[in-house]
Amino acid sequence: MSHVITCPSGLTGRVRGMKVREERILADRKLAKSGGQVDELLGACWEETLDAGPYDFGDKGIDWGAVLQGDRFYALLQVRALTYGPEYAFALGCQNDGCRARFEWELDLGELPVRRLGDESRAAFTAGNRFETTLPDAGVRVWFRLFTGADERRLPQLRRSAGDRILSAMLGWRVLEVEGVPEKDKRRFLEDLSLRDADFLVDEFDRVDCGVDTAIEVECPECFTVQEVELPFDRGFFLPGKARTARRRDRSSSSLG
Numbered sequence: 001m002s003h004v005i006t007c008p009s010g011l012t013g014r015v016r017g018m019k020v021r022e023e024r025i026l027a028d029r030k031l032a033k034s035g036g037q038v039d040e041l042l043g044a045c046w047e048e049t050l051d052a053g054p055y056d057f058g059d060k061g062i063d064w065g066a067v068l069q070g071d072r073f074y075a076l077l078q079v080r081a082l083t084y085g086p087e088y089a090f091a092l093g094c095q096n097d098g099c100r101a102r103f104e105w106e107l108d109l110g111e112l113p114v115r116r117l118g119d120e121s122r123a124a125f126t127a128g129n130r131f132e133t134t135l136p137d138a139g140v141r142v143w144f145r146l147f148t149g150a151d152e153r154r155l156p157q158l159r160r161s162a163g164d165r166i167l168s169a170m171l172g173w174r175v176l177e178v179e180g181v182p183e184k185d186k187r188r189f190l191e192d193l194s195l196r197d198a199d200f201l202v203d204e205f206d207r208v209d210c211g212v213d214t215a216i217e218v219e220c221p222e223c224f225t226v227q228e229v230e231l232p233f234d235r236g237f238f239l240p241g242k243a244r245t246a247r248r249r250d251r252s253s254s255s256l257g
């Protein structure tokens, strides 16, 4: 089964659901560590580009390393929904200390809010992935870029090397230039940034970017506490059928005996 999808940037193409042969990709721990799993999966399931949107792939096929994170994630959700249907069930632990119940939550992946790439953002992206903003405290302009697949591949390594200084590392990576600050002093400038400015910058990254909102509200069935959680992406996202398969196996073996 294949299906035409339009990603948040306007990138449009034909995708198919996952096949058994993709099992190799899902099981490859080395790929998962390198962050290359998503590239491999999208490469396998993206059949044809119908409209390249803001990207210029030239005569070549789609280059997932150049594609915005928001588009990649959207395409991945669509591949998952095409493979198993839009319902996604996962287990959660209640955040209320007096409760701590484990419960299942199910949602329709098609109902997650999608943020399209606005016209201004599209123009800034196609002109070299360079976005401008002004820091409220420091009062200077900074230029930053949106994350693409190539950045996503390097994220696990960045996280490991940054340790507990992930904000500093992330800003250093995304901020291209600071007004009046030479390149060699950029890192020091960012270290000296007020947390208010840093927070503002992170909001700006989000504001101009496209993607799928994965912060969801759930209600614990035991204590009814409403809590916000990040949609989990564990093994069950790509292989949700393990429990179901086990049940089916039990049934068929008992009917045979």
Ligand SMILES: [Zn+2]
Pocket: 094, 095, 096, 099, 100, 101, 220, 221, 222, 223, 224, 225
């Ligand atoms: Zn609870």
